[in-house]
Amino acid sequence: MIEIKDKSKCSGCHSCMNICPKNCIEMKVDEEGFWYPEADKEKCIKCGICKKSCPILNDMSIQNNPKAYACYNKNEEIRKESSSGGIFTLLASYVIDNDGIVFGAAFNQNFEVEHIEITNEQDLSKLRGSKYVQSKLGNTYLKIKNYLNQGKLVYFSGTPCQIDGLLCFLCKKYDNLICQDIVCHGVPSPKVWKHYLKQFSLEKNASILFRDKSTGWDSYSFTIKQKNKFTQLFNNNEYMKVFLKDLCLRPSCYNCHSKSLHRNSDITLADFWGIKEVCPEMYDNKGISLVFINSKKGKQLFNKIIKDIKYQEVDINEAIKYNPSFFKSANIPEKRENYMNNIFNNQFDKYSKKYTKLSIWLYLKIFMYKILSVTNFLKD
Ligand SMILES: Cc1cc2nc3c(=O)[nH]c(=O)nc-3n(C[C@H](O)[C@H](O)[C@H](O)COP(=O)(O)OP(=O)(O)OC[C@H]3O[C@@H](n4cnc5c(N)ncnc54)[C@H](O)[C@@H]3O)c2cc1C
Known part of the structure; x- marks a missing residue:
């Protein structure tokens, strides 16, 4: 029976739900708004086909020549x-x-x-x-x-x-x-x-x-x-x-x-x-x-x-x-957990701005870069 213990190991592809011969898997939305499979323990016959259809539990890697x-x-x-x-x-x-x-x-x-x-x-x-x-x-x-x-x-x-x-x-x-x-x-x-x-x-x-x-x-x-x-x-x-x-x-x-x-x-x-x-x-x-x-x-x-x-x-x-x-997955920002825990209780733009504004160091870096580009342009 499919059971999601580690959310990073489920992409929400619905494969297990589609394949279940007893129709006992439902895709339920979690507090962040993502779908995860949940099997009805009463109806499940433990055939294991859901696990065999999971692209994360099974190795899908291939070699080709793109x-x-x-x-x-x-x-x-x-x-x-x-x-x-x-x-x-x-x-x-x-x-x-x-x-x-x-x-x-x-x-x-x-x-x-x-x-x-x-x-x-x-x-x-x-x-x-x-x-x-x-x-x-x-x-x-x-x-x-x-x-x-x-x-x-x-x-x-x-x-x-x-x-x-x-x-x-x-x-x-x-x-x-x-x-x-x-x-x-x-x-x-x-x-x-x-x-x-x-x-x-x-x-x-x-x-x-x-x-x-x-x-x-x-x-x-x-x-x-x-x-x-x-x-x-x-x-x-x-x-x-x-x-x-x-x-x-x-x-x-x-x-x-x-x-x-x-x-x-x-x-x-x-x-x-x-x-x-x-x-x-x-x-x-x-x-x-x-x-x-x-x-x-x-x-x-x-x-x-x-x-x-x-x-x-x-x-x-x-x-x-x-x-x-x-080829590279996104890095988890340190602030992600905090953001996702609080966004739904706050006004979207106002709250998000706190997380998306440029840090003072990055702001200064961009500012300096622009000044240098203009100075170089004038020199040329
Ligand atoms: C969530 C997401 C992230 C992306 N990230 C990148 C990236 O980091 N770098 C990059 O180079 N390209 C990225 N792309 C792909 C890129 O934006 C174009 O979709 C792709 O290049 C095709 O462009 P097109 O002009 O040929 O056709 P378009 O007409 O622009 O493409 C439409 C196709 O995209 C599919 N599509 C649209 N939204 C979704 C969705 N939410 N889920 C699944 N399929 C979808 C549609 O089914 C349709 O087949 C991303 C696309 C999406 C949806």
């Missing part, structure tokens, strides 16, 4: 709406055009994030763009298994731990399954996200952009599009600051088992943050994707979209130098 590419979608509109270079939309469109089903993360009507299935092009906009909140999978793995067994082509997009969860749940290889993960900094608590949103009167048709690129890709904004629009540069927005300072990530994200150069997905998508250094001729501040092709299946799909992208192969070791989230 290739890295800098690329972006030639369609400027889609690229603008996407977080990086808009590659996800092209891959997913190909699957839909071939009568396939795409699973990815979307907002529901309460602005919570959950995985949904899409079978037509128009609905792809629901999945487009990063949502910096842990996405609820529910019974997604069971639905995928059903489609796979019917011979349908399925594309699953998620965090690396969600991919590992799916593959461990399926327990066998399917030729009609394509897995695409993202490079993941870590997933914030859905409860913290809900708490942040309390300060807004959200209209039913509001759209929330974590990565509004109208202010540039590398100086993006957090925007709520509605009659009463709200927009803030990411480094002025308290939710984004709390996320990027690792204050509200899931405990397992500080010891991620799925980060590696050798991934179980067919394709990995990321922001190419080092583009100015590695491939400066492609940089235009509109969003460049770093794409890893991890398998033969991934390569075949990538070849199908090649006419619609601008791309260049790059040295994989150079590329990941600028993207530590690729």
Whole structure:
């Protein structure tokens, strides 16, 4: 029977809940707002299948030979709406055009994030763009298994731990399954996200952009599009600051088992943050994707979209130098426990500011750096 004694060893992938033959596992929300499995001791028949489907209890490591590419979608509109270079939309469109089903993360009507299935092009906009909140999978793995067994082509997009969860749940290889993960900094608590949103009167048709690129890709904004629009540069927005300072990530994200150069997905998508250094001729501040092709299946799909992208192969070791989230888990900030213990009893922005403000030393360092840059510029 699955029992979570150490929260850092559960990514909340829902695999155990999906596989239980007695339906006796429920995903319960803890005080921080993260899901953990809880088995009904009365109903459990101790078959142990839940433990066999856990991607953390089982070794998921592999060795492969990934290739890295800098690329972006030639369609400027889609690229603008996407977080990086808009590659996800092209891959997913190909699957839909071939009568396939795409699973990815979307907002529901309460602005919570959950995985949904899409079978037509128009609905792809629901999945487009990063949502910096842990996405609820529910019974997604069971639905995928059903489609796979019917011979349908399925594309699953998620965090690396969600991919590992799916593959461990399926327990066998399917030729009609394509897995695409993202490079993941870590997933914030859905409860913290809900708490942040309390300060807004959200209209039913509001759209929330974590990565509004109208202010540039590398100086993006957090925007709520509605009659009463709200927009803030990411480094002025308290939710984004709390996320990027690792204050509200899931405990397992500080010891991620799925980060590696050798991934179980067919394709990995990321922001190419080092583009100015590695491939400066492609940089235009509109969003460049770093794409890893991890398998033969991934390569075949990538070849199908090649006419619609601008791309260049790059040295994989150079590329990941600028993207530590690729292989390194976030460090647990000393202040995390205190922050998570008190945030829900306080007003979000006011309380978070105490944790996100620059220390006097860092402030002075930035100030000195700016003074030196101006002095050097004047000298030249
Ligand atoms: C929580 C999170 C952390 C990230 N951290 C980094 C990072 O540190 N470094 C980096 O280079 N890139 C990171 N990314 C990935 C990056 O932001 C882009 O999502 C990725 O490069 C794909 O961009 P795109 O332009 O091709 O497509 P987009 O259209 O921007 O990507 C959409 C895809 O992302 C998936 N997605 C969105 N939100 C979630 C979610 N909450 N959970 C699971 N899947 C989701 C959707 O299902 C869809 O498939 C992160 C993404 C998320 C969601």
